[in-house]
Amino acid sequence: xxxxxxxxxxxxxxxxxxxxxxxxxxxxxxxxxxxxxxxxxxxxxxxxxxxxxxxxxxxxxxxxxxxxxxxxxxxxxxxxxxxxxxxxxxxxxxxxxxxxxxxxxxxxxxxxxxxxxxxxxxxxxxxxxxxxxxxxxxxxxxxxxxxxxxxxxxxxxxxxxxxxxxxxxxxxxxxxxxxxxxxxxxxxxxxxxxxxxxxxxxxxxxxxxxxxxxxxxxxxxxxxxxxxxxxxxxxxxxxxxxxxxxxxxxxxxxxxxxxxx
Amino acid sequence: xxxxxxxxxxxxxxxxxxxxxxxxxxxxxxxxxxxxxxxxxxxxxxxxxxxxxxxxxxxxxxxxxxxxxxxxxxxxxxxxxxxxxxxxxxxxxxxxxxxxxxxxxxxxxxxxxxxxxxxxxxxxxxxxxxxxxxxxxxxxxxxxxxxxxxxxxxxxxxxxxxxxxxxxxxxxxxxxxxxxxxxxxxxxxxxxxxxxxxxxxxxxxxxxxxxxxxxxxxxxxxxxxxxxxxxxxxxxxxxxxxxxxxxxxxxxxxxxxxxxxxxxxxxxxxxxxxxxxxx
Numbered sequence: 001x002x003x004x005x006x007x008x009x010x011x012x013x014x015x016x017x018x019x020x021x022x023x024x025x026x027x028x029x030x031x032x033x034x035x036x037x038x039x040x041x042x043x044x045x046x047x048x049x050x051x052x053x054x055x056x057x058x059x060x061x062x063x064x065x066x067x068x069x070x071x072x073x074x075x076x077x078x079x080x081x082x083x084x085x086x087x088x089x090x091x092x093x094x095x096x097x098x099x100x101x102x103x104x105x106x107x108x109x110x111x112x113x114x115x116x117x118x119x120x121x122x123x124x125x126x127x128x129x130x131x132x133x134x135x136x137x138x139x140x141x142x143x144x145x146x147x148x149x150x151x152x153x154x155x156x157x158x159x160x161x162x163x164x165x166x167x168x169x170x171x172x173x174x175x176x177x178x179x180x181x182x183x184x185x186x187x188x189x190x191x192x193x194x195x196x197x198x199x200x201x202x203x204x205x206x207x208x209x210x211x212x213x214x215x216x217x218x219x220x221x222x223x224x225x226x227x228x229x230x231x232x233x234x235x236x237x238x239x240x241x242x243x244x245x246x247x248x249x250x251x252x253x254x255x256x257x258x259x260x261x
Numbered sequence: 262x263x264x265x266x267x268x269x270x271x272x273x274x275x276x277x278x279x280x281x282x283x284x285x286x287x288x289x290x291x292x293x294x295x296x297x298x299x300x301x302x303x304x305x306x307x308x309x310x311x312x313x314x315x316x317x318x319x320x321x322x323x324x325x326x327x328x329x330x331x332x333x334x335x336x337x338x339x340x341x342x343x344x345x346x347x348x349x350x351x352x353x354x355x356x357x358x359x360x361x362x363x364x365x366x367x368x369x370x371x372x373x374x375x376x377x378x379x380x381x382x383x384x385x386x387x388x389x390x391x392x393x394x395x396x397x398x399x400x401x402x403x404x405x406x407x408x409x410x411x412x413x414x415x416x417x418x419x420x421x422x423x424x425x426x427x428x429x430x431x432x433x434x435x436x437x438x439x440x441x442x443x444x445x446x447x448x449x450x451x452x453x454x455x456x457x458x459x460x461x462x463x464x465x466x467x468x469x470x471x472x473x474x475x476x477x478x479x480x481x482x483x484x485x486x487x488x489x490x491x492x493x494x495x496x497x498x499x500x501x502x503x504x505x506x507x508x509x510x511x512x513x514x515x516x517x518x519x520x521x522x523x524x525x526x527x528x529x530x531x532x533x534x535x536x537x538x539x540x
Contacts, residue, residue: 158365164330165379165430166355175378179369256368256410 017244043225051229061215066234069212072128072200073193073242076135080196081189084140088147088181089173098148109141113199121206131203131211138199139192146188150181186250193242201235212238283308283434283466284329285342290491291324291335298324299335300491308433311460311467313477315523316487316495317531322470323362325492326438329468330359344433355383358430362439364423366411372398372422373407379430394429400459401425417448424456428463437469441476450508453479457506474523475511478502484519486526489533496526 028048034040035047042050055062091098117134124130154177162172204213212235219227282305289302298321306312316322327333328341331353335341341348343356358379366375376397377390398404401421411419420440427435440456441449453476460467471477477484478500486496498519502510510516 155365157361157363158367160327160330160332161359161361161365162378162382163354164332164357164359165382167382171382175382176367179367182369254369256412 016247020240020244043223046226046229050226051233054226054230055233062230062234064210065212065215065231066238068128068210069197069200069204069235070238070241072131072203072211073135073196073238075128076132076137076200077139077193077196077242079132080136080139080192081143083136084143084188084192085147085185087140088144088151088185089178091144091148092151092177093169093173105141105144108137113138113202117203117206120203126207126209130206131200131208134203135196135199138195142188142191142195143185146184147181150184151177153184154180183254186246186254189246189250190243193246194239197235197239197242280307281345282306282342283344284468285340286329287340287342289325289328289335289339289341291321291328291333291339297491299328299493301493304485304494306434306466306468308466309464311469311480311482312485313469313471313481313483314485314487315471315474315477315527316492317489317527317534318472319534320487320490320530321492322487323438326359326436326468326470329353329434330357330436331355356432357434357436358427358432359436360423360427360438360440362442364411364419366419366422368411371408371410372403372414375411375422376425376429378426383430390429394425397425397429400462401428402455417444417452420444420452424459428459428465433466435465435467437467439470439472442471442473449476454506454508456480457504461505474520474527478516478519478523479506479511484523486523487530489530495530496523498523 031045032048035045087101091102113134116137120130120133120137124133151173158176159172162176167175200211201213201216204211205217208214212231215231215234216228219225219231284304284306286302286304289299289304290297291299302325304312314322314325324333328335328350331350334350341350343353367378370378373391373394376394377385377387380390380393381387395407398407401424403418403421403425406414406418411422414422420443424437424440427437441452444452457480469477469480471480481500484498484500485494486498487493488495500519502513502515
């Protein structure tokens with residue numbers, strides 16, 4: 001009885017992931033059948049089985065690429081999320097900062113990441129740090145905006161209640177504003193994870209030796225359709241994994257469903 | 262008519278009029294820009310007293326409470342005395358236990374952790390506060406609900422958690438702003454009787470806002486009627502009905518005649534707001 005509920009709960013968390021895998025398998029099978037049925041040429045659209053085969057032929061190359069790109073994303077995303085939350089808190093508390101720095105942030109986001117990428121590679125060289133910086137640049141902004149939004153969405157009556165208990169601004173931030181902002185922050189984290197992965201892949205185009213972006217580029221130069229699709233598939237798996245991890249964390253942390261009332 | 266109140270013997274000895282009021286407001290006014298919300302409120306609450314405030318809607322009741330809770334400063338010239346000292350409203354922050362109309366529970370805290378919120382802010386030991394809250398649960402009809410979250414509770418239960426939070430913030434003066442306003446009639450009656458029980462046990466001073474005259478008489482030692490905006494005290498009536506009070510009280514002749522008098526006063530004030538427009 002006591003053990004039954006946690007097991008059920010764990011299964012409940014895995015269930016959406018399981019459904020996703022099943023749906024993905026079904027889609028791949030459908031594509032496979034379509035390619036065969038309409039006799040589509042491999043250089044237009046290769047059969048999924050051929051793509052999987054290519055991955056299985058050199059698994060180490062794809063694994064290394066995924067680890068590398070995953071690490072770049074994770075580093076940049078982690079730093080971007082923390083910085084975004086931190087600066088969001090600072091903006092919500094200090095009007096001066098909000099009015100001076102925030103517009104600069106917005107302008108910074110109008111620079112296309114491609115233009116920015118060239119600069120970053122000049123600064124940091126062909127290192128993992130360069131990609132992490134690009135991911136960071138793409139990640140922190142949505143997190144900042146949503147953290148700020150979330151903290152300002154707080155119920156003023158709740159603020160008054162805490163003040164009537166004698167709470168300081170810092171306590172109100174910790175016990176009320178930050179938890180209120182959490183659901184908003186998670187929305188941003190989901191968006192940022194997809195953006196961040198794209199940033200890491202694109203970042204590798206500016207020069208690197210491993211990574212999914214590198215594999216994509218090599219496939220393109222070699223006009224190897226199967227290799228391109230294999231890289232795309234690996235990117236998708238990585239993207240889904242990030243998204244699912246954030247979703248899982250959200251379920252545990254924002255268990256009340258994000259409604260403050 | 263100045264006989265001591267008829268508290269049961271468990272209460273403190275009956276107070277004498279000479280005793281210093283815990284809260285004493287004189288010529289209290291509050292203006293927001295062009296709008297005058299309060300105009301010369303005079304009000305004194307004795308320690309241990311249960312004072313109810315009724316008035317037409319928009320008469321500045323909530324403004325009055327916000328001032329006493331320390332959230333708003335009154336206009337210059339107002340006198341605000343608390344426990345014998347002349348104070349600024351902001352000095353009352355953390356001194357008065359305030360319960361607003363809505364429960365305002367924090368969605369990410371369970372019943373116990375919502376109830377101990379004010380103690381946590383005071384810097385109390387969390388484990389001890391939780392243990393104390395655990396002991397208080399049955400009295401508030403929340404036994405077995407310690408680990409529930411607000412979204413799992415009914416409106417009446419949420420309100421009881423909010424009341425428990427207010428009681429756990431042990432201050433001599435409690436401000437309750439229409440705590441039962443959003444509840445259905447039956448739940449409300451049960452909560453009123455229950456509140457009287459809890460109040461008699463904890464010996465707190467209560468200032469209670471309501472727009473329900475029955476509720477005001479049923480609960481109060483004294484009922485204050487406010488004027489239409491700008492708010493002031495129009496009428497103050499002692500309620501010399503015996504305690505503990507039961508459900509049958511509301512049909513007694515004394516209750517009815519008092520209700521008549523208070524309703525007349527409120528209606529007169531409501532007419533000032535609505536009268537000219539309706540003719």
